[in-house]
Amino acid sequence: MKQHEIKIRKQSLDTERILARKNFTQLMHRYQRTRFRHRMRYATGFSGAVVLLLTIIYFLFQSPAALTSGSPEKVATHTPSPKQTPSMESLRPKDSIQGKQPPVIDSTVELHTEAKKIEKRTPGKSVQTEKDTLAKIRAEVMPAQTQNLDEFLASFIDKPQFFTLDATKDTVLTGSQGTVVEIPANSFMFENGQPDPNKVVFQIQEFYKPSDMVLAGLTTTSNGSPLESGGMVNITASVEEKPVYLKKDKQLTLKFPFKGKKKPMKLFTGEKPASGTVNWLLAQADLTQESPIFQVVEQQPTFEGGMKAFNEYIKNNLSYPVEARRDGIQGKVYIQFVVEPDGSLSNIQILKGIHEACDREAVRLIENSPNWIPGKQGGVPVRVRMAIPVSFILDGEPTSPNENVLTQPRQSTSKKPSTGNTKDADYYYILKSNKLGWVNCDYFLVLTGQKTSLQVPLPEDKKASVVVIFKNYKSVLPANRRSGATLIFDGIPVNEKLVVLGLKLVNEVPMIAFHETSLTQSPAEQLALEFKPTTKKEFNTQLKKLLDTK
Amino acid sequence: MDEHLLIEAAKKDLTQFSRLYDLYFERIFRFVYRRTDDEMVADDLTSQTFLQAMTHLAAYEYRRVSFAAWLYKIAMNEIHQYYRKTKATPLFSLDQHLLETLMEEGGSIVREENLQELTKFLEQLPSHEITMLQLRFFESKSFKEIAYILDMKESAAKMCTYRAIQKLKKHFAQLTGN
Missing domain, CATH: 1.10.1740.10 (RNA polymerase sigma factor, region 2, helix turn helix motif)
Known part of the structure; x- marks a missing residue:
C-alpha cells in the first residue's frame, strides 16, 4: 500500500518567495494572543461552568417568550454561550477601540486589534515590549521619507478652504470638490470644555484624486489592509487661532460625492504623524444607539434583490479560511446583526460559531455587505435585528473571484463638481463623524485571487518616498516592510494594474520614477526604480497624468 | 553572534x-x-x-x-x-536536482524514466526511511540530530539510513542491470 506520495519538483524553491512570508510582528501578535487565551481559559474554567448552568436555567424559563417577542435586548446579551466568551469578546464590535472589527484580509489586522485588547485588560511588561517592537518596526519602514520632500510635495496641494460661521446656527458648507459638511448648531467647545464659541473658523482640505493623496503623503491602509478611498478630508475648527472641538453629543454629517457604482463606504479616522503614514481606523458607528431595536416589524428588512441575492453575495465573497479548510471544519455560523434605518449593518454578533476563523470570516462578510433595505414600522425605517446562517461547506466551495468587486469601474471624479451645486455629483456617501480632524470615506478593498509581493530596492542614499497605487481603485499603499535597502509590498493581486511611484528630492531638484506594471504570478518580482530629474511644473503634470487618468 | x-x-x-x-x-x-x-x-x-x-x-x-x-x-x-x-496522504516533495545527485551517487544514469522509476520506488519505502533520507541528504543533518528529531537512538538512526541507502543502491543496480 502506498504510505505516502512523492512529488518531484523541477524547480527548487526560490528564496524570495519564502522571505515574502516572513513576518515576525505577526508571529509576535499570534503569540500574545495564545498567551491571552491560555490565561482566559484558566480564569473561565470554573466560573464558565457556573455561568453556563445559570444560562441554561435562564433559558428554560425565558426562551419561548423571549425569542418570539418582548425584550430583544435580553436575547442579544444572553444568547452567546459562555464557553465561547473569549472569542466572542474578540468579535463583538463594541469592545474594541476601533469600533467594528475590520474585516480580515491580512490576518495582521485582526491581530492588531487583539493585541490592543490584551493591552487594555492586562497591562504588563510583555505588552509594553510588544508595543515597542511594533513602534520600532514601523519606524524602520517609514523613515524613507524626508522632511524636505514632504514640504516640496505639500507646495502642490490646494490650500485649505476657510469658512467663518456662526456656531449658534445650523450650517451647511460645501467644499470646492463637492464635500458637504453639515454642522448642527452649538456643536463646538474649547479644549477645557467651555462651550459655545460664536464665530468659528472652519477649515476644510479635500483629497479625492490619487495624485492629491500622494502629494499630501496620504496612504489608504488600515492596519496594513488596503482600503479604497471615496475621498479624504481634513477638517479643523478654531476660534481666534485656538482650536475648538466637537461636543460629545454632536455629530457632523459628511457627504462625499461619488459617481458610478455605490460601494459600502464607511467612515475611517486617523492621526497624521509629522512623517510617515496615517493608519486609518474604522470610526465608531454607534450613532443611532438610543433608538430601540425591533425584533419583528411590519415590513422586514431585505437585501436588495431579496435573500437569494444575499446568498449570492455570500457565495461570491466567502473565502474559506485556510486553518478551517486544513482542519476540515464545516457547518453553519449563525450571525446576528442590526439593520439600521439607513440600511447599514451594525452590532454584528456570532450566535453560534463553528471555528474562530470561520466566525471571523462571517463577520467580515456582514461588515462588508452592501446596505440593506431597512425594515419599516408604520412606514418609518427602524432598527431591526436579524439573524442569518452563513454556511461553510468544504466541497464545492465557490472560489470564483468576486465579479462585483473586481470589475467595478473606477469612479471618475476627474470632473470637479462645481462649488455649491450638489446636482453635479450623482450621489453622496453620507457618513457621520463625531470628531474633527482627518476623516476618510473608505471601505476595505477585497481583492480575490492570487497575491504576490513586490520588492523595490531604494536608491543608494535610501531617501525616497515609494508608494504603490492600484490603477483601478483609489488605493495608495505604503510598503509593508523593509529588508535592508529593499522595500517590500505584500499582498498585491496578480494581474492588477499598478503604478509604482518613487519621489525624491536631490539638491532641491525633484526626481520622479514610475513604472506602470502588473505582476505576474509568483515569484516575488523585483523592480528597480530609475529616478529622472524633472522641473517643478513638469513634476505636477506628470503626476496628475500618471495617477488621475485610467 | x-x-x-x-x-x-x-x-x-x-x-x-x-x-x-x-x-x-x-x-x-x-x-x-x-x-x-x-x-x-x-x-x-x-x-x-x-x-x-x-x-x-x-x-x-x-x-x-x-x-x-x-x-x-x-x-x-x-x-x-x-x-x-x-487525513491526507503524507507527501514528500523532492527537488529534482537533489534526486539526480542521489542517483549519480548510486551509480545510475539520470534519465527521465529512471526518475519516474525512482519515484515509484520511493513511494514504496516506509515513511520514516524517506524522512531519514530527506533529513540526511536534503537537509544535511548529522545522525545525532536526526536521532533527536525522530526520537530514536543515534545507532538506530544510522542503521535505518544505511538500510534505506542499501535498498536504493540495490534498486539502482537493478536499473542499470536491465
Missing part, C-alpha cells in the same frame, strides 16, 4: 526571538514546504512551529542538541499533526 547568546537573550526578552526567527525561518519553511507542497499550509505550519518554540523556549537546553534540530523536531510534530488531522 553566538547562537547560544541569542537564545539566552530571547529567553529574557522575547522580542529578541526575532533574530532566531530570521536565522531559521527559511530553513524551516523549506523543510515544511517539502512535506506539504502548499505555500499556504507551509506558511501556517511554519509560524505554528515558531509559535511553539516561543511558548516552550524556557524548556530548551542548549547542551543537548542544536537549536535548529529542536526547531526541526517541532516542525516535524506539526507536520505529523497536520496529516493526522486532515
